[in-house]
Amino acid sequence: MGPLIPQGIITGQWDFVIALLIGFAFGFILEASGFSSSRNIAGVFYGYNFVVLRVFFTALIVAMVGLLYFDYFGWINLDLVYILPTYIHSMLLGGVLMGFGFVIGGFCPGTSFTAIAIGKLDGIVFILGFFVGIAIFSFGFPLYEDFFTAGDMGNITIGEILGLSNQIVTLGVVLVALVAFWGTWLIEKRVRKTINPFKF
Template sequence: MSWPLYDSGIASGLLAGFLFGFVLENAGFGSPRKLTGQFRLEDWSVFKVMFTAVIVAAALLWLSKLLGLMPQGSYYVPTPFYAAMAVGGLLIGAGFAIGGYCPGTSVAGLAGGRVDALVFMFGMIVGTVLFSAWFGPLESLYLAAQGPKAQTLMDLTRIPEWLILIVLAAIAWGGFKLGSNLEKKFGGPYKASDLYGEKR
């Protein structure tokens, strides 16, 4: 037995995309202020929502494997390339800070009628096309500093998956406490009226 829709790629993708967009919009991520507020340490909603999503997904994946709902090896584990990850992380982080969107939140913003989200999406598409066109000269950088192939954190550390989940939950709790304290210090978190143009 496996999860419903697991083998139907289009249906499961559409369902996951709809649910993801629903959560983003309801968390206020359709406004660029949420993302830039994270960089200013005024609003930690991005950290809290995304870290919660990581822990919930990891816990459900572990339980799915434990109950036989998802066979071992039925999911893809990418090979890390550390040089490309470092450069790409800096560039995409700068894009987040300047534009106020990530790829997912720009779609949520566009659905909410924000023109700046459309501008961000256009820049993202242009950047992807340029990267594809110039991949030849960039390939050596892209493939530099290759990490271990198809290994999970459990494979690398030999630590049980349940223990890693507990450690992640502890890190999240500490991050949530730190974020809440910094929000109080810097005047956050933002309210709905702050995100959609109304005066405080």
């Protein structure tokens, strides 16, 4: 049955109505979870607030397990779901740069949208920087065009790399998430004793 749009079950302008609704839910949940505050987000790196890890990993395992069940019930054709392609070299660099950006800037793009929505000037400056960063990348693209497409592994999945099924991979991610939830709960309790609580 699904995915609906790639199979033409929903067509035309409905695309954009659905995009608006999905985006709305995304923004609402990010803001309501506390991601409009850079200090909430940065807490994940300093042990005083692991909300990012909790929301992120919960969402990840819900979506992964959900996709497997949808596939099992025949509700979605996983072959039609977009698997982000892997380009080893450029994604290594990209991941590292985003790690720096995350710690220094305290936002990622999605969360900065919601920060701007509630009136955070630092969110606006972050997204202006983000704009400049993508502009720098785009205009400089001829310089690293080859690097950008090097190490092309196509739409490869985690399971294909490790020789495991999607089900086992998902089970692994669920176990890692559960251990992380428990471990970070312990860390947070200890760190919060030494860091003064602050007003957001």
